[in-house]
Amino acid sequence: xxxxxxxxxxxxxxxxxxxxxxxxxxxxxxxxxxxxxxxxxxxxxxxxxxxxxxxxxxxxxxxxxxxxxxxxxxxxxxxxxxxxxxxxxxxxxxxxxxxxxxxxxxxxxxxxxxxxxxxxxxxxxxxxxxxxxxxxxxxxxxxxxxxxxxxxxxxxxxxxxxxxxxxxxxxxxxxxxxxxxxxxxxxxxxxxxxxxxxxxxxxxxxxxxxxxxxxxxxxxxxxxxxxxxxxxxxxxxxxxxxxxxxxxxxxxxxxxxxxxxxxxxxxxxxxxxxxxxxxxxxxxxxxxxxxxxxxxxxxxxxxxxxxxxxxxxxxxxxxxxxxxxxxxxxxxxxxxxxxxxxxxxxxxxxxxxxxxxxxxxx
Amino acid sequence: xxxxxxxxxxxxxxxxxxxxxxxxxxxxxxxxxxxxxxxxxxxxxxxxxxxxxxxxxxxxxxxxxxxxxxxxxxxxxxxxxxxxxxxxxxxxxxxxxxxxxxxxxxxxxxxxxxxxxxxxxxxxxxxxxxxxxxxxxxxxxxxxxxxxxxxxxxxxxxxxxxxxxxxxxxxxxxxxxxxxxxxxxxxxxxxxxxxxxxxxxxxxxxxxxxxxxxxxxxxxxxxxxxxxxxxxxxx
Numbered sequence: 001x002x003x004x005x006x007x008x009x010x011x012x013x014x015x016x017x018x019x020x021x022x023x024x025x026x027x028x029x030x031x032x033x034x035x036x037x038x039x040x041x042x043x044x045x046x047x048x049x050x051x052x053x054x055x056x057x058x059x060x061x062x063x064x065x066x067x068x069x070x071x072x073x074x075x076x077x078x079x080x081x082x083x084x085x086x087x088x089x090x091x092x093x094x095x096x097x098x099x100x101x102x103x104x105x106x107x108x109x110x111x112x113x114x115x116x117x118x119x120x121x122x123x124x125x126x127x128x129x130x131x132x133x134x135x136x137x138x139x140x141x142x143x144x145x146x147x148x149x150x151x152x153x154x155x156x157x158x159x160x161x162x163x164x165x166x167x168x169x170x171x172x173x174x175x176x177x178x179x180x181x182x183x184x185x186x187x188x189x190x191x192x193x194x195x196x197x198x199x200x201x202x203x204x205x206x207x208x209x210x211x212x213x214x215x216x217x218x219x220x221x222x223x224x225x226x227x228x229x230x231x232x233x234x235x236x237x238x239x240x241x242x243x244x245x246x247x248x249x250x251x252x253x254x255x256x257x258x259x260x261x262x263x264x265x266x267x268x269x270x271x272x273x274x275x276x277x278x279x280x281x282x283x284x285x286x287x288x289x290x291x292x293x294x295x296x297x298x299x300x301x302x303x304x305x306x307x308x309x310x311x312x313x314x315x316x317x318x319x320x321x322x323x324x325x326x327x328x329x330x331x332x333x334x335x336x337x338x339x340x341x342x343x344x345x346x347x348x349x350x351x352x353x354x355x356x357x358x359x360x361x362x
Numbered sequence: 363x364x365x366x367x368x369x370x371x372x373x374x375x376x377x378x379x380x381x382x383x384x385x386x387x388x389x390x391x392x393x394x395x396x397x398x399x400x401x402x403x404x405x406x407x408x409x410x411x412x413x414x415x416x417x418x419x420x421x422x423x424x425x426x427x428x429x430x431x432x433x434x435x436x437x438x439x440x441x442x443x444x445x446x447x448x449x450x451x452x453x454x455x456x457x458x459x460x461x462x463x464x465x466x467x468x469x470x471x472x473x474x475x476x477x478x479x480x481x482x483x484x485x486x487x488x489x490x491x492x493x494x495x496x497x498x499x500x501x502x503x504x505x506x507x508x509x510x511x512x513x514x515x516x517x518x519x520x521x522x523x524x525x526x527x528x529x530x531x532x533x534x535x536x537x538x539x540x541x542x543x544x545x546x547x548x549x550x551x552x553x554x555x556x557x558x559x560x561x562x563x564x565x566x567x568x569x570x571x572x573x574x575x576x577x578x579x580x581x582x583x584x585x586x587x588x589x590x591x592x593x594x595x596x597x
Contacts, residue, residue, distance in 0.1 A: 053494050075502055083498040089491055092513055102499040149499065159498075 002029040003065075004157055004189055005050055010059035012045060012213070019045055020056070020213040027157065032183060032190045034204035034221070036197055038236070042213040043193040047161050050191070051083045064156070079106065082155035086162045088142035090134035095126065095145050098134055102153045120152040123182055140171035147179055151188075158183070160192040164199070176203065197237050201225060209233050226281070227357055234279045234359070240318075240328040241280040244361065247272050254300070254353060262324040264351075265300035268358040275361040282318065284355035285329035288348040289339055300353035303327070307343050310336070321349055365563065372564030373571060384565065388572045391549040394462050394540075395530045398469035402525055405470070406477030410521070411507055413478065414485025415493065428482065431475025436468070440535030443468040447539065460541035465549070468535035473525040480524055484517030485510060516588055523584045527577060550576075 005027035012020035020042045027033055037043050048054040049061060052074040060067050063081070068074045082102070090098050096117060103113045121127045124144045129137065137145065143163060150158060163179075164172040180203055183190055194200055200207050201221060208218035217229040228234035234242060245259035250272045257264040257278055264278055286299065303323035311318050316330040319341065327349055331339075341347065376384050413424065445451050447459040447467075458464045488510060496509045511518060533551035540547035542556055550573045557566035 048494065051494075051498050053497055071503075078497065079500040081498070082500075083495075085491055085495060087489075087491065089489065089495040091492075091509065092515075101496075105500045105502070105505050153500065 003027070004029050004063070005191075006060075006062040006065075007050075008060045008062075010049070010056050010061065012042075012049065012054075012059075013057045018213060020049070022046070022059075022213070022215055025208075025215060025218075027189065027191055029156075029189050030187050032188075032192070032203065032205045034200035034207045035191060035193045035210055036195065036200045036207060036236070037210035038195055041195075041210045043195075043210055044161050046210070047083065047159050047191070047193055050157075051081055051159055052078050053083075080155065081157040081159060082150035082153050083159040083161065084146055084150045084163045086165050088134075088137075088139075088146040090137075090142055090145060090149075093134060095121070095129045095132050095134060095137070098145055099149045099152055101149060106153075116152050120148045123151075124148045124178065139167055140175060143167060144175060144178075147175075151182065156189060158188055158190045160190065162194055165195070197225075209236060211236070226355075228279060228359070230359060231277055234277075234357075238281070239279040239357070240282045241278075241285075241326065243278040243280070243325050245276055245278060247274050247276055247358075255358065257358070260325050262303065264356060265353045266356045266358050267353045270358055270360055277359040277361050279357040279359065280327065280351060281355070282328045282330040284351060285327060286350050287319065287329055287331060287335070287339060287341070288350060290346040290348055297350055298352070299350035301356075302348055302350040305347055305349045307341060307345050307347055310341060310343060319347075321347065323349060369563040369567045373568035376564060376568040377571065381568070384568050384572070386545065387548060387550055387553045387569055388576065390462075390545075390547070391530060391551075391573075391576075394465045394536075394547075394549055395469060395526060398466050398473055398529055399522065399526050401466070401470045402473035402477050403522060406474040406521075406525075407481055407511070407518075409474075410478040410481025411485055411511060414482040415510070425482075428475050428479050432479045434472055434475065435534065436472050436532040436536075437534030437538065439468050439471050440538030443471065443535065443539045459539060460543060460547060462540070462547055464539040465536050465547060468539050469529040469532070472532060472535065473529050476525045476528055477521050480521035481511075481514070481518055484514035484521070487517065488513055519584055519587060523580050526580055530576060530580075531573065 003026050005025070007022055007025035010020060010022040010025070011018060035043055035046070045054065049056050050063070052063065052068060063077045066073065066077060068077055091101065099117045099120060100113050103116060118127070121130060124147065126141065126144050126148065129141060129145070134142065134145065147163065164176055167175065176199065182188070192203060204221045206219065207221045207224045209216045209224065211232055217224055217233050224233070225237050228237055228239060231242060243259045245257045245264070247255045247270060248258045249256045253267055255266045255268045255270065257266055257276060259278065266278060270276060290304065305321035305323035305327060307319060308322055309320040313330065316332060317336050319329045319331060321327045321329070329349060339347070413421065413428070443464060444459065446453050447456065447464055448454055458467070492513060493506065493510065496506050501509055531551060533555060536549055536552050537555065540549070540552065542548050542552040548556070550569055553569045554566050554573070557563070557569065
């Protein structure tokens, strides 16, 4: 696989304060990587450095195998990438003039520019806005124009700096779907910075989690979400239940973890006697109607729990329970109605031994 | 009160008759102030753009100088240029004193800091991210500068109008370095001074009306463009 971006031993400082400390980072051709982190984690700074808009204090940033040393080289490399910011940052002109901007800067001929712009506007479903002044557009329309303005250039690397963050939920989802249809269809190499873990989950092949300027974990999206490397990543990626315990025994790869006088059975490589953190994602907790007869299930862990709270959480409901420790589960509206759940009632929560992730607590 | 009414009546008559003496004066004014605005734009605009965007040592000192320059009293500028061009002065050999060129030199000195100062302010009002966005879309340094000037065009236009308004209505330097020679360096403002002194109020009023009209025209054009743009740009 061709590596388009390679970063080594990057340190970046603002006023002697280290804001980025990245030992190693790669972006490969065709990859869609989500870089997730909270505000102030250094995501946007990193993106500006990759777009050669900011010079790192130390370290090497190779773009297309080149480590640019002068402005001319940077300019040439920059013309093979495009970046979209959180704000649309449109120029005070028509939609056509905005979308054609980069092509004009590259001195392409008029007919070529016209065809490319029309084609791109069509892809983003904004052909009808072609003659509108940018200032009269709605937030969603403006961001569509901004994205079209970047993608019309057919960049080898597309850098997205939270392009949906300022939009309301329905607009955001619609635009995200449309953009990613194009990105997938054109096999567009994309680095998408976001603070929204759900967005990362939806859009990316791979995910990198950044905090305080350091990339803590990078891997396949599913594996990072299911196997967070430490407590911070687990918390950030939305593992709601994090329990501290100790492996008291182990047999055939199945660990018995003791937590608050409760026992959890977990499949893990960790050894007996180790102090651990058990991470349980709410979507992996199944709820069963409480009855005196123990249910027959393949799940190794079943607990009689008391419902403490039920709250709406977008499309799903979040049920918080006490089963000797606090546990949460996500269920659908249908399940909520069918089980007729009420606060204070008893319920059985069950978790498979394979869907609990253990972290070693050193 | 008669002096007013009679003056205005006769002034209007002069204007309606398209009196040659009267109408040559604004033409001279434009011949001096037009090139002055153009030259001060050529000098002031790059200074304003660079000062507004770049950071370099000594920038603050330069800023203070520009801001001071924006308030230069035209009479003092006139004196300075007169000394430069005086027969025994450093540029005396050019024999430029009492010529339109001398007036242009003085007006450029007056207008350039105004242009630079206002363009500088316009640049600083732009979103700093716009610069990054233009670069990221592949603009080179020159294309970037042009993009930013275009983005700040309303305020830049204000700079042009302010410069024009400032020099078309100034009298101090024009009097000192131009000398108010009929048919050569007599412009609107110096003509008003002269006609008033001579008691030819109808001519003074006629010329004043033209000056007011020109000022109004410049401001009207600016306001029109600003308002038209405001429809699109609410902020």
